[in-house]
Each structure stands twice: as C-alpha cells, then as structure tokens.
Amino acid sequence: MIEVDRAGRSFTVGRGRSRRTVHAVQDLSFTVEAGEFVGYLGPNGAGKSTTIKMLTGILAPTSGRIEVAGLDPLRRRTDLTRRIGVVFGQRTTLWWDLPLKDSFELVRHLYKVDRNDFRRRLDELADLLDLSGFLHTPVRQLSLGQRMRGDITAALLHDPAVLVLDEPTIGLDVVSKAAMRAFLGRLNAERGTTVLLTTHDLGDIEKLCRRVMLIHHGRLGFDGTLDDLRALAPGEDSIEDVVTHLYTAPPAER
Template structure:
C-alpha cells in the first residue's frame, strides 16, 4: 500500500545577512527514508517534533514532492496523480478540520459526497453505518462550529471514510480529546482495520493510541528511520526500568530496597521500586516479600513512552 525507496526531502532556508544579502542553506527534513506498509496493516509512526513525520505524510498524500527517491501509495505517484490518489485514501489532521464550519454536519457530508463522486445509494448506506458506529445521530443537524472537539473528530473520521478508502492516514486524531472520546475513536479505528481491512498509518504523541492499536511501530528521528518493528521488539531495543508496586502491612519502618533496586517514591504503606532491565524481577519480588510484611504486590512493564524516550536519547539514525 505504501512504499518509500531512498526518499529525501530538503528545503531551502534563507537567512538575512546585511541590508540586501541573504544566505541560503538547505535543511533536510527526511533523509534516505525507505520502508513498506502492506495492505491491511495498522502502523504507528512516531517521532519528536521536527523529526520529519509531517513531511513524510505530506509526501504520501501528494502535498509535497520528494527531492529524491521514489514514493508510491496504492501503486501511484502521489505528486503526479494526486487527484486519483485522493479517491483511494482518507486523511485526518487532528488540529485541522475538513468540515464546513457554519454548516450542519449532515450538509458537510453531502458536499463531501459530491467531491468524491460517491453514488447516492452507496453514500446513504455508508453514512448510516458510520453514524451508528461513531454515534453521530444526535448531532447530525448541529453546525460544526457548535460541536465539541470529540464530536468534531468523529465527524472528520466519517468525512475521511465516506468514500471507503483503502488507506487512512491519521495525524494526531486523539489530540485534546477526553477519555471517553478517545476510547470511542480507538475502538472505531480498530474495528475498521479488522473488519474492512483498511490500512491505517497513525502519527501521534499519545502513546496510549500506539499501545492499544498498532501491531507495528516505526520511529523517526532527525529525518531517519530509527526503528521499525513490533512493540515487543521496540521494548527489547531500548529496555527501560520496570516498576514494582508494593503495598506493605504498615507504613513503618521505612523499607530498604534490595541491592541495585531504586526506590522511586513512597506514600504511606505503598512504595514504588524501579527494577533495571538486566535484573531478574522474580528475585526482587521474592526478596521484598521475604523481608517485609506484604499485603499486595504488582509488577508493571515500562510504558512505551519511556522506551521511545530512551531510543531518542541514543541519537539519530539508529537501526531497528
């Protein structure tokens, strides 16, 4: 569905020097990027601000042309066949809407139907299906400007999927959403991927989205692919501390962590211990249980955010 082969995107930057002179330099946003995404995959595309994520998405959708290398989406060159590609993909930008601000949501969908030349019967069927899945019914007659952020995002997802695209590109789709709205959006995305086989490329800073939705993760840093693999493989590549949460029978006396184990914090009878990746967790649990009167104990694997942070800290252009 997606193929990048040695893709580089560079931008000229002009800096004022003196009254009439400007110096020209070149900034490389994406450097020698190569990867493939198969049909039906759900892929997370991660990276810090300025890493090159948005530039990649703009090349995939035909907004930008690569400086060098080859880009193919659904077998098409996005820059040369942008109109044809638009009928086969859907795009959602979390911080920008594709809906008409002053129109009722239903009218926005009707206009989008005409833009994509969707047959009216197919449109009605598809809109009814998406309305039910995303619980849009109560506010179809509401102007977009009066919708909450969560309602508008569900509207944008519907707009992107009305023409049944093969590929859905999502840029921060859950940014600013409350817990309930996030859960609705995540459940919906998992469903269309599983039931309709829609390929999904997701960029997000909410790593909860990645953990709940993506079977594959790509990490980009300084314009280069730093990692490409499963979540488990990512955790193994940049291992982070696990957390042991211990509930003691009483708050006193202050417990002494086993050698090599760090006390993160303590609140009354509960304490949090950091277990390094190279330390056997079972031995730590046995040591703590043997030395203290323990009521409950739980081991938490590292958050994906901690793992990605450690990966970034190693520097650019890491091999995954």
Template sequence: MIELDRAGRSFKVKRNVVHAVHDLSFTVAPGEFVGYLGPNGAGKSTTIKMLCGILTPTSGTVRVAGLDPSRKRTVVARRIGVVFGQRTTLWWDLPLKDSFELIRLLYKVDRKDFRVRLDELVETLDLSTFMKTPVRQLSLGQRMRGDLTAALLHAPEVLVLDEPTIGLDVVSKNSIRAFLQRVNAERGTTVLLTTHDLGDIERLCKRVMVIDHGRMQFDGTLDELMAGESSLEEVVTRLYTAGAQ
C-alpha cells in the same frame, strides 16, 4: 500499499537547506496497522503530506497503491482517507450533514453506497444528535468523529491519521481507538497513525516506526521495540533523546 524509496523533502529557509525528511524508505503492506512515532519536528507530518500529494518529494519516490501521489493526486485522493487532528477537513460554516454531502460530490460516491456507509458511520460514531450543527460549534470530540466519518465515506483502502486523539478526553479517546480497530479488522483498511499518545500505540499498533531528524530510527514490531522492557514510555524517551545527541 505504501512504499517509500529513499524519499526526501527539503525546504529552503533563508539560503539554508533544511531536510525535513531524508532518504526515508519503508513499505506498509495491505491491512497493516502501523504506528508512526517521532518527536516534534521529526518529519512525521512532512511524510504524511507527501503520501497525500500535498507536498512533492524533492528526492526519491513515494507510491500509494502503486501510484505517485504528487503526479496522480486526484486518483490517489480517491483511494486514501486523511484525518488531521490539529485541524478539520470539514467546512467550518456548514452543518455536518452538508459537509458530508459535499464530500459525496467531491469524491463522486454513488448515492446508494453513500447512504449505507453514512448510516453505518453515524450509528457507530453516534453522530445523529449533531448532524445539523455547523462544524464550528462542535466540541473537539464531536468534530473528530465527524472528521473520521468524512475520511471514510469514500471507502478508502488507506487511512492516514495525523494525531487523531490530540486534545481528547479519556472517553472520546477510547471510543475513537475502538472504532479504528474495527475499521482495520473488519474492512481490512490499511492504517498509518502518528501520535504522541503512547496509549494509542499500545492499544492499536502491532508494528511501530520511529523517525527522528527525518531519518528512520526504528522499524519493527511493538514487541521488538519493547525488547523485554516494561515501559514503552522509557523506551521511546531513550530513542528520542539518543536522536537529539
């Protein structure tokens, strides 16, 4: 479903070339739930932006559902759902309801399908009380639930989540995790999740990838990563600090 083959992205910063992502290769099969870890500045967001077609890779190839996102941006966009925890993809001044309506128009979702999906999402994520509230007045937890809804209204095959639980309280976190698990299990949606919250990983991901300095450091199951140790935090800390040296 997602394939990267020696993909790289470099930026020119004042005559120096910085490789945000370097020769990165991995494959995610349909229906997988993959955690994508790495310290700040490791290249996680750059990878995700290449998957969505926001950034064009400077080397190698990226394929989502068999298509090159930077060339076939609009086609890929219909098959992928994206959530950025740090910022909303909703319209700041519009009520949630109008934002969803805009999404329907942008993604050309059939009116009937839209109705069914929206009703279902509104119910599971408990949105009904603030559907008429402008996005800027929503709390972080409410906004994140709105963003998740927006990302799923066009029934994407792939869901990419960039730190979806950042800044949320325990209750909101748990409800979002339960929801993601359901989406993956019931709809078979492929999920790629970046996070700094190891609880997300323990609860949700069978497979984990760790990236640092734009290169893959580890790719395997959560059990392999733990390798008999008891604390995920210690394992990850060791990986991150090893990368720094």
C-alpha cells in the same frame, strides 16, 4: 499499499549568504502492506508531517520514489484522493458554519460518491461513531470529540483503501479517546483498511498498532513490533519510557 524508496525532502531557508539547506527527510525507505495498522512516531521536527505531505501529494520528494495504492502521489494526486482518507487532528475538513450532515453531502459531491453508497456508508458510520444526536448541528457548535468523529466520517465516506491519521485523538477526553480507538481498531480488523497513524499519545500506539516506525532527524531509526521496541530499552517500564530513552540517549547507546 505504501512504498517509500530512499525518499528525501529538502528545503532552502534564509536569504542571501544566510541561505542554507534543511534536510527534513533523508533516505527514507519503508513499505506498508495492505491491512496493516502502523504507528509512525517521532519528536516534533523529526519529519513526520513532511512524510505525510509527500504520501498525500502535497509535497514532492526531492529525491527517491513514493507510491501509495499503486499511484505516484504527486502525478496522480486526483486519482489518489479517491483511494485514501486523511485526518489531521488539529485541522478540520468540515464546513464550519454548515450542519454536519450538509458537510457530508458536500464530501459526497467532491468525491463523486454514488448516492445509494453514500447513504449506506453514512448510516453505518453514524451508527458506529454515534453521530445521530448532532448530524444537524453546525460544525462550529460541536465539541472537539464530536468534530473528530465528523472528520473521521468525512474521510471514510468514499471508502478509501488507506487511512492516514495525524493526531486523531489530540485533545479528546478519556471517554471520547477510548471510543475513537475502538472504532479505528474495528475498521482495520473488519474492513481491512490500511492505517498509518502519527501521534504523540503512545496510548494510541499500544492499543492499536502491531508495528511501529520511529523517525528522528529525518531518518528512519526503528521499524518493528512493539515487543522489538521494548527490547531496545529493557530497563524501561512503558512504551513512553522506551521511546523517550531512544530519543534522548547518546547515539552510541541507540
């Protein structure tokens, strides 16, 4: 469902003699099969957001090749939007001053979703995510947890094959976070939706992901199961401790 083959993305920064090239992503290769739920981890500045922007057609790779759902994200970006859903935890795709339900109606028009399919999916998602109590509330009046449920719903109304999540539980309280994790687990298990998750909350990873990839300094440093990851630092008690060890250990110890 996702194929990345030796992809790279470089940026030129500075002016005049101070110009230099920054390699945000370098020689990155991985595949994600249909129905997988994969965690994509890395410290700030590691290249996670750049990868997501290339996968969704926002940025063009400066080297290598990328395909998502069989499409080149840059050349077929409009077609790709009908196959993927994207949620950025720190940015909303909803209309701030409109009632939540009106935002969903606009999403329906943008994606050209059949009205009957839209009603069926919205009823299903409203039930699963418990939206009924605030469907008519303006987005600006929603709590963070309610808004995140709205953003997830908006990303799924066109029934995408791939869901890309960037920090979907950031700032949520314990109850909202547990509800979000339960929903995403069901979505993957029951609908077979392929999910790529980036997060700094390693509780999300432990609860949801069977496979984890770690990126550091723009390069893929690990790709395997949680058990494989734990085996890299057997003296550490938690996944958070393991990942912290891998990020901070000298290169010879990684």
